[in-house]
Amino acid sequence: MRISLPSAHRERIVPLTGEQVRALAAAMPARNQAMVIVQAGLGLRLGELLALRVQDVDHVARTVRIEWQFAPQSKVRTEPKTRRSRRTIPLPQVVATAIREHSAQFPPAADGTIFTTRFAGPYRHDYYGSLIFSAAVERARLPKGTTSHDLRHHYASVLLMQGESVIVVAERLGHENATLVLSTYGHLMPDSEERTRRAVDDAWGCAPDVPQATTQRSDLREQAGFRR
Template sequence: MPLPLVVAAALSRHIREFAPGADGTLFTTRFGAPYRHDCYGTRIFSAAVRRAGLPPSTTSHDLRHRYASILLAQGESVIGVSERLGHHNASPVLSTYGHLVPDSEDRTRRAVDSAWAACAPPAPRDDATAR
C-alpha cells in the first residue's frame, strides 16, 4: 500500500515518542506487548474517534468506506481502489461505490476530440488569408 506523506509524518512522530516493540510492532501497551483486539476496539479506537470529532458510532469499516470514497473522488481507478482494499477483482468496489465514480462523459468527449484533432487534416484556408 502506498504510504501517504501525512501518514509517514505521523508514524515518524509516533516512533520518536514511543519505541517499537521488540518484534517491531509500532503500537504497543506500556509493557511493549501488542494490543488485544478487544482493548483496541473498545478503548483505543473509541478514544481516537472522540479526539477526531467523529460521530461516536464511527467504526473502522466506516473509515475504510471513506478511504475508498476519497480515492474514487480524486480520480483513482476502480482497479486501483480494489487493490488498495485488498480485493481480488473490482466487482465489490463497483457494486459498493459505483455511484461515486466521477462522470466520465466529459473525459470521453475530450479523449475522442483530442484523438480526432491529432489525425484530422488541416482546416482549409480562406482565400482572403491565403493572399
C-alpha cells in the first residue's frame, strides 16, 4: 500500500524592500506610521505589536521584551502560545526613535499600551489589519495581498542578508527552532557559494580573486534597501 505524503513545497517569499516599507509607513495615517517601523524593525507578530507597552521597551539597555499578545478578536492581553515567543529583541535606533516620536505625539494609554486608537483603546487585529493596513498598502502601491506579516518577512530577510545565523533569526522571530526559518527564508541567504570558497581559501592562507559578480550582488543589496 502506497501512502502519499503532503507536499513540502513552499512558495518562495519575496520580502518587501526597505524602500517599500518606508513607502508603506508614509501611506499610513499619522497615528499608525510608527507601527510599520516598529513591526518591520523588530519582526513582531501583529498581536505582539498591538500589545506592546512602554514598560516593555528599555531605551537604556536598547532591548524590547515580548511578554504579551492580543489574540484575534480580543483586546485582552494573553501570554504567547509558546515559550520561545517570550523573548528579548535588540532595539535598533530607528525603532527607538519611532517609538519616542510617536509617544510624544500620541501619549500611551494608562496601562502603557503604546499604539492606541483615537479613543485611547487598543487596536483589534481586524480593524488595524483589514482596514487601516490594507488601505495603506493600496495607497503605497505595494503588491496585492501584502499584509502586516510581510513586515515580519522583511525583518527576517534583513537579518539574513546581513549575515545573522538562522538560529539567531529563529530566536528573534520567536520560533521554536530554526527549521521553519530555513524552509521559509533559506533562498534569501546570500553568497553561500562565495562563503564556502572563502572558508577554504582562508584556511589555506590563500587570497582569492574577487569576481565582478560579487560586486554586482553588493550593489543589488544596496538598491534593495539592505544597507549597513
